[in-house]
Amino acid sequence: MMKRAIGFSGLIAGALALAACDGMMAGGETAPELDIPEVEAGDLSEATMIDVTRELSSDEFEGRMPGTIGEEKTVALLTERFEAAGLQPGNSGSWVQEVPLVEITGSNFAPLTITNGETDLVYDFGSEWVGVTYREDAQTQLANSELVFVGYGINAPERDWNDYEGIDVEGKTVVILVNDPDYETPGLEGPFNGKAMTFYGRWTYKYEEAARQGAAAALIVHDTAPASYGWNVVESSWSGPQAYAARGDNAPPMTSINGWIQKEVAAEILSSRGFDLAELSAQAKTQDFEAVELGITASTSFQNDIRTFTSQNVIGILPGSEAPEEYVLHTAHWDHLGRCKAAPDGDDICNGAVDNATGTAALVALAEAHAKAGAASRSLVFLAVTAEESGLLGAYYYASNPVFPLDQTVGGINMDAFQVAGPAKDVTVVGPGKSQLDAFMNAALEADGRVATPNPKPEAGYYYRSDHFAFAKQGVPMLYIDGGEDLIDGGTKAGAAVAAEYTENRYHGPKDEFNEDWDWSGVMADLQLYYRIGRSMAMSSSWPNWNDGDEFRAIRDESCAGAETGC
Structure with missing residues (x-):
């Protein structure tokens, strides 16, 4: 996560000050006209989540700094796992999109x-x-x-x-x-x-x-x-x-x-x-x-x-069966901070286990589950972007140089830092009420028996601080959902304690490391929600838009007005 601590790392403000929440629940627009198909639960592998997170956050990957050996190992691992999951290379036969960077x-x-x-x-x-x-x-x-x-x-x-x-x-x-x-x-x-x-x-x-x-x-x-x-x-x-x-x-x-x-x-x-x-x-x-x-x-x-150098976004695709030129996007950033200020014990590798080896592993696990379920009507794209920690650079580069046309991109889901503290009754919605994607999310929440907690600190503008924002700026509707605040074991008080410990002791530091004792049940529940949302969008015939009055609505409308296909 870039220059922030939110959701799992921002529960301090949210869990202790729900009275100050923005009061706008997700689904500010019910959009009854939308085609929102019911989908079966996905066959999601907890072992995949654990194995990929463990490997990406190992010292061998040196903190996954773009332009280092850590990047080489990360790109190799993701291409191997995407291919094994059943995806196809997403960029004209290549698994990567080169991202020229300037420092x-x-x-x-x-x-x-x-x-x-x-x-x-x-x-x-x-x-x-x-x-x-x-x-x-x-x-x-x-x-x-x-x-x-x-x-x-x-x-x-x-x-x-x-x-x-x-x-x-x-x-x-x-x-x-x-x-x-x-x-x-x-x-x-x-x-x-x-x-x-x-x-x-x-x-x-x-x-x-x-x-x-x-x-x-x-x-x-x-x-x-x-x-x-x-x-x-x-x-x-x-x-x-x-x-x-x-x-x-x-x-x-x-x-x-x-x-x-x-x-x-x-x-x-x-x-x-x-x-x-x-x-x-x-x-x-x-x-x-x-x-x-x-x-x-x-x-x-x-x-x-x-200094100029080239980094890489990693892209895999599961082509659609009926509308292969319509795309549903899943994003997560693979990078972290590399070597950083050493901890008292001398450890200077910022491993980025939670942020964002978990989100990157989720791309692999979702790819596996969707491939097992068979092709959806629309194509499913899995995009692991570089240089989020430097300012969403990989996402911005893709959004400015899209492999798949943005006016043919239905919408997307961004995943950044999963909560690893057990299951929660809710999920935290960052930027609720912005688009009709809320309706797809609400249907998935209902199917899973969970609820949405509104953005705990709307004045901070967290919606504009992760990779989905790069696509939103180009008009593509994007969802950003964080781990819940109300833990089943301990409620909001426990959630606040978890967040405080992470923010104070591990966020953007050498101690954001993999822990074999983590409780993955909450992660898997959140992942199931992402699966349902993505699958439903990919099986739908609708083109969800930003809600009336949203700052990105005019951009999407202009994009769609000039499109011969897609939205």
Whole structure:
């Protein structure tokens, strides 16, 4: 899991604060018109789950870092197991899709200097601001770039909202607030779904929109509550080597610098020109907000060391019997962190057993079960993606260079870190109420006698932080379901304790290791749910869409409108 701890690793917030849940249960749209076939339970192998998880997370695989011997061993194991399961190579006779990656490491960071008339405000890299470039330039230079405060930096025509209206930011540096304008709303009503973060609240969107507007740089104002993490997370995540998918021809525009500034820094910068950050932030929450030219400039520079290498997504397919050119997707990331900060005992291999050897093993187990059941009407695709921990890079690359056309991809399920603490009465739905896939999930839950618990912390925007998001951005409906919070043995209190132990002692550390004493019954129950959902989608004749008003609905509608086949 990339830069987060959620579900199994995020039960702390959810299990202890269900009263703060978003209140929107999965299935906000019942979609009675959908064709949702009943399917028999799958013949799922617990032995496969155990064996593949154990092997992938062994020290021999060295933490499965892309571009290392760990990747070579992982790709070899997955191709062997996919073939043995009965799949066919998914990429024109090949089991892999090559993913060109670029690693950029910044150095020699100059301070961020704000020129205000006769005086300069100077801010140190790391403690007061951070920034990176996505461009493959040896030197990054921002020189006397005019600053513009653009509120939340949102341009959402379907919500009648445009923070850039009437302002030209070409070549300028935009200052942007984190999250959505209505994030402080107690409930889920508002122009941007109240406290439930939308895509427009994520930093990824804000940087992309700034680039579309022609900005030279984009600086997001960090604030712990709306960001859902402290400055320490920003500083650690946005310093050191940064990996990106290589940009191909006709790539979208990019800013020269994307970065963050401390809230106190932003307040001081604005105050130097007679503006109050709190007052401007309040104005930015309204639809009639107008961007503010601050009358000051920003400058900084840094050098970049650039390394290119190729990683691999692994793809297997079980062709459909009646509609083989319609695809149901299953995704999980195979990578982890490689060698990392050593534990007190000297162990420096981040094995990634839970995160995400379990999800990768689930691809193999599901492939076996679907193959045993015989071909479904539609094709079933099993995609193990690389470089999730570096920013969903393998998923983004596939979504931008799909092996199977996205307008012929019905939808998908993403699996990231299974709970290994015994069975739960529920599952945690991340991003409930977004698409008609909820109806397929509800039918599977009913068949298995389980219930859905809503997203425990909608304001954190967890839906936008795992591999499924790369496909959602391209319009493909995707489900993301985590382990339950209400354990059969011990209830929510036990679930919170399990989550706390994992997050504090093992998440993204050397002690996320395989344990022979794990209770796999909860894993197998969740896997059965995934099997039913995927099988039902593959046997259906329906094309589920995003719900009305969802930020990805227009993208899917446009994609489908131009399709001769598929949706």
